[in-house]
Amino acid sequence: MPSLVIDRVTKHYGGFRAIEDVSLSVERGEFIVMVGPSGCGKSTLLRVIAGLEAITAGKVTINDRDVTALEPADRGVAMVFQNYALYPHMNVAQNMGFGLKMSGRPRAEVEAAVRRAAEILRITDYLAKRPKELSGGQKQRVAIGRAITRAPEVFLFDEPLSNLDAALRSQMRVELSRLHKELHATMVYVTHDQTEAMTMADRIVVLNAGVIEQIGSPLDLYNRPGNLFVAGFLGSPRMNFFRARVETVADGAIEVAPVGLHERIRLPLRGGSVAAGAEVMLGVRPEAFQEEAPNGIQVTATVKVVESLGRETLLYADAGTFATTASESQEGYIAVHRASQQAVAYGATIRLAIDPRDIFVFDPKGPTLRYPERQLAAD
Amino acid sequence: MTVRQEAIATPSALPSAHAKPVPPRRRAATPLRLYMLMLSPALVLFGVFILVPVVLTFIGSFFTFGLTSPTWSFAGLDNYLRAFGDPVFRLALRNNLIIVFGSIVTQIGFGTLLAAILDRGIRRGSTVFRTLIFAPMVISAVAVGLIWLMIFDPNIGPLNKIIIEIGLRPPTLGWLGDPNLAIWMFLVVAAWQYTGFMMVLVLAGLQGVPTEMYQAAALDGARGVRAFWYITLPNIRNILIVAVLITSVGAFKVFDLIYVTTRGGPANATEVLGTYIYLQAFNLGNMGYADAIAVFLLIIAAVLGWLQLKYSRRA
Amino acid sequence: MSKLFRFRVLTTAMYGFVIVYSLFVLLPMLWMVFAAFKTKREIFIDPLGMPDSLTFVAFGRSWAIGLGAFLFNSAVVTVLSVLLIVLVSGMAAYVLARSDYPWMRWVYLLVVVCFAVPVHSVLVPLFQMISAAGMLNNRLAIALPYAAYGIPFTTVLLYAFFLDFPRELEDAARLDNCNRLQTFLRVILPLSGPALASASIFQAVFIWNEFLLALLMLTRPALKTVPVGIFELTSEFTSDWPAVMAGLSIAIMPIVFIFFFAQKYFVRSLAGLGK
Numbered sequence: 001m002p003s004l005v006i007d008r009v010t011k012h013y014g015g016f017r018a019i020e021d022v023s024l025s026v027e028r029g030e031f032i033v034m035v036g037p038s039g040c041g042k043s044t045l046l047r048v049i050a051g052l053e054a055i056t057a058g059k060v061t062i063n064d065r066d067v068t069a070l071e072p073a074d075r076g077v078a079m080v081f082q083n084y085a086l087y088p089h090m091n092v093a094q095n096m097g098f099g100l101k102m103s104g105r106p107r108a109e110v111e112a113a114v115r116r117a118a119e120i121l122r123i124t125d126y127l128a129k130r131p132k133e134l135s136g137g138q139k140q141r142v143a144i145g146r147a148i149t150r151a152p153e154v155f156l157f158d159e160p161l162s163n164l165d166a167a168l169r170s171q172m173r174v175e176l177s178r179l180h181k182e183l184h185a186t187m188v189y190v191t192h193d194q195t196e197a198m199t200m201a202d203r204i205v206v207l208n209a210g211v212i213e214q215i216g217s218p219l220d221l222y223n224r225p226g227n228l229f230v231a232g233f234l235g236s237p238r239m240n241f242f243r244a245r246v247e248t249v250a251d252g253a254i255e256v257a258p259v260g261l262h263e264r265i266r267l268p269l270r271g272g273s274v275a276a277g278a279e280v281m282l283g284v285r286p287e288a289f290q291e292e293a294p295n296g297i298q299v300t301a302t303v304k305v306v307e308s309l310g311r312e313t314l315l316y317a318d319a320g321t322f323a324t325t326a327s328e329s330q331e332g333y334i335a336v337h338r339a340s341q342q343a344v345a346y347g348a349t350i351r352l353a354i355d356p357r358d359i360f361v362f363d364p365k366g367p368t369l370r371y372p373e374r375q376l377a378a379d
Numbered sequence: 380m381t382v383r384q385e386a387i388a389t390p391s392a393l394p395s396a397h398a399k400p401v402p403p404r405r406r407a408a409t410p411l412r413l414y415m416l417m418l419s420p421a422l423v424l425f426g427v428f429i430l431v432p433v434v435l436t437f438i439g440s441f442f443t444f445g446l447t448s449p450t451w452s453f454a455g456l457d458n459y460l461r462a463f464g465d466p467v468f469r470l471a472l473r474n475n476l477i478i479v480f481g482s483i484v485t486q487i488g489f490g491t492l493l494a495a496i497l498d499r500g501i502r503r504g505s506t507v508f509r510t511l512i513f514a515p516m517v518i519s520a521v522a523v524g525l526i527w528l529m530i531f532d533p534n535i536g537p538l539n540k541i542i543i544e545i546g547l548r549p550p551t552l553g554w555l556g557d558p559n560l561a562i563w564m565f566l567v568v569a570a571w572q573y574t575g576f577m578m579v580l581v582l583a584g585l586q587g588v589p590t591e592m593y594q595a596a597a598l599d600g601a602r603g604v605r606a607f608w609y610i611t612l613p614n615i616r617n618i619l620i621v622a623v624l625i626t627s628v629g630a631f632k633v634f635d636l637i638y639v640t641t642r643g644g645p646a647n648a649t650e651v652l653g654t655y656i657y658l659q660a661f662n663l664g665n666m667g668y669a670d671a672i673a674v675f676l677l678i679i680a681a682v683l684g685w686l687q688l689k690y691s692r693r694a
Numbered sequence: 695m696s697k698l699f700r701f702r703v704l705t706t707a708m709y710g711f712v713i714v715y716s717l718f719v720l721l722p723m724l725w726m727v728f729a730a731f732k733t734k735r736e737i738f739i740d741p742l743g744m745p746d747s748l749t750f751v752a753f754g755r756s757w758a759i760g761l762g763a764f765l766f767n768s769a770v771v772t773v774l775s776v777l778l779i780v781l782v783s784g785m786a787a788y789v790l791a792r793s794d795y796p797w798m799r800w801v802y803l804l805v806v807v808c809f810a811v812p813v814h815s816v817l818v819p820l821f822q823m824i825s826a827a828g829m830l831n832n833r834l835a836i837a838l839p840y841a842a843y844g845i846p847f848t849t850v851l852l853y854a855f856f857l858d859f860p861r862e863l864e865d866a867a868r869l870d871n872c873n874r875l876q877t878f879l880r881v882i883l884p885l886s887g888p889a890l891a892s893a894s895i896f897q898a899v900f901i902w903n904e905f906l907l908a909l910l911m912l913t914r915p916a917l918k919t920v921p922v923g924i925f926e927l928t929s930e931f932t933s934d935w936p937a938v939m940a941g942l943s944i945a946i947m948p949i950v951f952i953f954f955f956a957q958k959y960f961v962r963s964l965a966g967l968g969k
Binding site: 410411413414417418420421422424425427428429430431432433435436439489492493496497500501508510511512513514515517518519520521522525526527528529530532534535536537539540541571574575579583628631632634635638639652653656657660661666669670673674676677680681683684685687688 | 741839910924952
Binding site for chain 1: 863868869872881884
């Protein structure tokens with residue numbers, strides 16, 4: 001039985017369509033991460049689940065109860081806010097127990113629930129402190145503790161880690177994953193940070209302009225993005241996109257001419273249809289560039305930026321007319337990922353080889369036409 | 380870990396907020412009615428004590444009527460025409476304008492200077508100075524008027540005594556008895572009471588200028604007076620505009636100070652719009668004429684008040 | 695060397711200016727207190743000097759004409775008006791800050807219009823209305839207008855405060871099972887303390903000192919407030935300056951006392967005028 005069902009939910013603000021006919025089913029114990037660019041409706045959808053926003057059409061069900069018309073407190077959800085939203089005039093214990101207290105629970109029960117939650121988060125030492133006296137990370141723990149205290153059926157997180165510094169953020173990521181496993185809780189998590197999405201999610205929901213682009217496991221979305229948007233959204237640096245024209249279509253394969261190259265590449269399609277003369281987009285992940293590729297295309301490029309990260313290296317290279325579009329660098333540089341330290345400097349010339357088997361093909365306005373024939377992660 | 384899991388268990392094992400036996404409430408309907416209910420006391424008070432009187436002032440300005448007389452006779456524009464031919468009205472207006480411009484120069488000038496010194500010039504004692512200089516602001520204008528009435532008193536006033544001590548001659552008619560002198564003395568008293576207010580206002584603006592900006596300016600070679608000119612002043616420009624407007628409105632509305640010291644005398648020499656409205660309405664019984672002058676004051680105040688809110692939102 | 699010298703000269707000049715100005719502010723207040731302790735003879739002979747002895751005779755003379763009653767009346771009117779102002783403005787400001795209805799902009803504009811109207815310009819109809827309602831010599835005759843004319847500024851002040859009030863706290867309260875009233879009482883109100891204190895103290899000082907309406911509306915001696923009361927000291931004690939100054943000292947004391955303790959809030963509210 002799904003823990004949370006969002007059924008054809010629509011939310012309009014006047015003429016603005018924040019969410020358009022969105023449906024989603026979340027299994028009990030699942031960790032769902034909703035990602036998307038700012039303004040895509042992910043936070044609105046979370047607030048709809050919480051009951052903080054009334055919806056224009058649709059239905060929200062939590063554990064088979066239709067909660068569409070219920071007050072937030074009666075829905076069995078708890079929410080962790082981006083800015084923590086701790087009550088400044090209450091101490092930590094009061095903050096955590098406020099919901100149960102307002103529900104008229106006996107004091108002993110409230111205290112027990114607060115203590116249990118505090119133990120789980122290891123914040124028993126701060127129970128008597130005011131939020132003002134806590135650091136950002138501690139406040140975040142208290143905010144999570146407040147949610148745990150209420151023992152909700154669904155946990156909601158609204159970009160909870162975005163106010164933390166990088167070190168604390170990765171620490172809290174691990175912590176949240178641990179909590180999820182320990183509590184067997186259903187969690188819905190909104191973020192714009194794809195690292196958080198990739199590392200924590202059982203399934204990722206990619207939202208754009210109020211509609212769901214794709215739902216799937218992190219690797220599923222990374223390896224088989226359903227369209228150009230999803231392909232560009234997951235992965236850092238972004239996938240390199242090259243414009244190309246379809247020359248011929250035959251035997252379930254196409255021959256394309258990338259803009260800026262003389263070569264033509266023959267690529268077998270897997271489903272989808274395209275006509276000769278159509279514009280398509282070729283996609284190549286930064287880690288797909290090799291030094292040599294017997295059957296592939298070779299380009300030489302000039303290194304413009306080197307980012308040495310220690311265990312890996314990112315290169316941004318200028319291949320002249322063979323330029324990327326809508327990529328990380330505005331200048332059309334090609335992003336290249338090398339899994340080792342590299343002895344290259346600004347201005348150096350490097351050879352980039354692309355194996356045809358690693359190339360994605362996208363219809364610019366439609367679904368993915370072709371996925372790579374092999375997964376690099378498995379190599 | 381296992382122990383913890385049992386403690387928290389699954390959500391259904393723990394009593395939780397939603398599971399209590401009371402029936403869940405429906406979402407509250409649009410809170411429009413609640414909002415209207417919360418707005419209504421303010422709207423009622425505005426209507427009864429501000430808007431209706433404003434309308435009645437306009438209407439009254441076209442009639443002739445007395446304080447107690449039940450009969451109103453239509454006067455058309457007579458009250459307004461009368462004002463333009465009335466030398467006392469013109470004198471009152473002139474006095475108001477002197478107080479407006481004099482107050483802007485003295486209160487905002489000294490206030491800005493003091494604020495700049497207290498903000499960045501001196502360290503020690505700045506809180507004490509600020510508190511002291513600001514203190515007259517909270518004293519009622521009546522008390523301020525009476526204190527200065529004593530100071531200006533020809534017989535027992537310290538001012539005359541000091542003037543004589545240093546070998547000068549105090550004014551023969553007294554500080555407030557001399558029509559040419561009295562209005563300037565009011566400027567001194569007004570400055571005494573309100574300069575601290577302007578200082579605090581400007582100080583708040585000065586403290587809003589980030590220190591980094593001064594550091595950046597210092598790197599660009601602007602320090603001291605040049606930093607004040609190129610960094611501070613542009614940053615507090617809107618605050619200064621608001622200060623000018625507040626001072627202007629206050630100076631047009633001046634009443635208490637003049638009423639308790641000279642009552643507009645001698646011979647209407649220190650009359651201002653506020654005291655003249657009061658005189659015409661409640662001493663001479665020319666209610667319609669008083670309304671016409673009041674309309675004049677109302678228009679000035681409305682324009683200045685509107686400008687004030689316009690600029691204060693940008694400050 | 696010369697740079698240091700110039701710095702010293704400048705600093706000295708700045709201290710000098712501030713000290714001279716402070717004396718200009720301080721001396722009149724000192725003269726008031728000194729005069730209150732002098733005898734009528736003393737003040738005539740030596741206006742500048744300190745009093746010879748600490749005699750409270752003048753205080754007794756001015757207290758005898760009913761200063762106590764004036765203080766009481768002012769306190770009643772001030773408390774009543776300020777409570778009304780804060781309550782009414784708080785509700786109005788909250789609605790203005792939280793509702794999305796487009797016509798709320800007109801309500802805000804109305805508040806601004808009311809802010810710009812000086813009470814001096816509506817004296818005639820106001821007096822006639824109060825008179826017709828039979829409310830002359832009733833404390834409400836000034837308390838209600840004070841409230842009406844204090845609400846616009848307070849509403850603008852609290853509106854800015856509520857706009858900055860984190861909405862997430864209200865969302866969190868809803869998730870924590872608070873209805874609107876509980877959210878207001880348990881979350882918003884406890885956190886509005888400083889803003890409400892600022893607004894209250896500013897209005898309290900203004901109302902405590904108001905003269906014009908109090909002069910017009912309350913003519914019965916038993917109802918007069920401090921400013922009107924002390925004004926009439928002058929006709930009561932022609933040329934008895936020690937008694938007048940003693941009366942002023944007593945009348946000013948409460949407000950100066952409040953000012954020194956609540957200065958922070960008062961200044962914040964005034965500074966809000968410029969924001």
